[in-house]
Amino acid sequence: MRILFVTSTRIGDAVLSTGLLDHLLRAHPGARITVACGPVAEGVFARMPGRERTIVVAKRPWSLHWPVLWGQVATTFWDLVVDLRGSALGWMVPARRRAVMRGGRRPGHRLGHIAEVLRLDPPPRPVAWFAPEDSAAVDALLPTGPILALGPTANWHRKVWPADRFAALARALTAPDGPLAGARPVLLGGPGAEERAMAAPLIAALPDAVDLVGKLALPEAAALLSRAGLFVGNDSGLMHLSAAAGAPTLGLFGPTPADEYGPVGRAARAVVAPDGQMTGVSVEAALAAARDLLPMQVAA
Known part of the structure; x- marks a missing residue:
C-alpha cells in the first residue's frame, strides 16, 4: 500500500499529525509512506518507520510550491492521499482514496481537527520517533x-x-x-x-x-x-x-x-x-x- 501524507510546514502541527501517521502504520502494516512537509518539520519524520520518502516543500512566490509538489507525486497511483493542508493537490493526483482536511478556523483542539480527516474518535495521540x-x-x-x-x-x-x-x-x-x-x-x-x-x-x-x-x-x-x-x-x-x-x-x-x-x-x-x-x-x-x-x- 502506498500513502501520500501532506502535512504542515510548522513543527508543532507536524508533531500533532504524527498520531494520524501512527494510526496508518498500525492499520496498514508494510505500507510505504511518502511525507510532504516544510523544511523545518523534516526532522519530525526522519526516524518514522515505513517512510519511503520525504518531500521537502519549500514555499515559493505565488504558491508555486504546489505545482512543483504535484510534479513529484502525480506520476504515482496512490492507495491513499491524506492532505492536512486542505489544498487542491489532494484532488489532483491519482488515488484510490482521498482524505482532505477542510480549511478554516473552528472550535476544538487541532488534534481533533486532524483526526476528523479519517473520522477517528478519540484522536490518536502524537508520537515522537527517534533511534538508538x-x-x-x-x-x-x-x-x-x-x-x-x-x-x-x-x-x-x-x-x-x-x-x-x-x-x-x-x-x-x-x-x-x-x-x-x-x-x-x-x-x-x-x-x-x-x-x-x-x-x-x-x-x-x-x-x-x-x-x-x-x-x-x-x-x-x-x-x-x-x-x-x-x-x-x-x-x-x-x-x-x-x-x-x-x-x-x-x-x-x-x-x-x-x-x-x-x-x-x-x-x-x-x-x-x-x-x-x-x-x-x-x-x-x-x-x-x-x-x-x-x-x-x-x-x-
Whole structure:
C-alpha cells in the first residue's frame, strides 16, 4: 500500500499529525509512506518507520510550491492521499482514496481537527520517533541523574515567558524541597540567531544549566525529552515534541489559544495567562501546575 501524507510546514502541527501517521502504520502494516512537509518539520519524520520518502516543500512566490509538489507525486497511483493542508493537490493526483482536511478556523483542539480527516474518535495521540543513535548522542551531552528541560524560545516574541520567571521556576523545582530536587536544567531551542537571542537571558541567569539551544536535531531532541523529568516551555513545536515523547509537559500560554494548541501526551498541561499576556503567567501558578502534573506520571 502506498500513502501520500501532506502535512504542515510548522513543527508543532507536524508533531500533532504524527498520531494520524501512527494510526496508518498500525492499520496498514508494510505500507510505504511518502511525507510532504516544510523544511523545518523534516526532522519530525526522519526516524518514522515505513517512510519511503520525504518531500521537502519549500514555499515559493505565488504558491508555486504546489505545482512543483504535484510534479513529484502525480506520476504515482496512490492507495491513499491524506492532505492536512486542505489544498487542491489532494484532488489532483491519482488515488484510490482521498482524505482532505477542510480549511478554516473552528472550535476544538487541532488534534481533533486532524483526526476528523479519517473520522477517528478519540484522536490518536502524537508520537515522537527517534533511534538508538539519537539517544547515544544526547547521553554523551547530559549529566547523570534527573533533568529539567526548559524551552524558553518560540516563533513569536509575544509567546515568550520572561527569563527571570523561567529561572525562578527552575530554582524552585530543583531546590532540595522541590518536586524535582537536584535535577539539572537543560535549555533547548531551535537553530539560528533569533532563537539564540531569545534564550540568551535564561542562559545567563542559569549558568549551571546545560545549554543545548540550537545544538540538537529534532530526533535527538525527542530522545532527550523522552528521559526528562519535566519539560516547561512556551507554546512551540518543542512543547508538542516533548508531550509526544512522553515527558511530563507544562506549556505556558499567553496570546495563543490553549484549547486549540495545548500539549497532548500521557502527562501534559497548559498554564494560561488570564489576561492573554505572558507576563500574566506567574511563577507561583506554573509551580503549582508542575506539582500537580508530576504525580500524573505514575497514573498515566
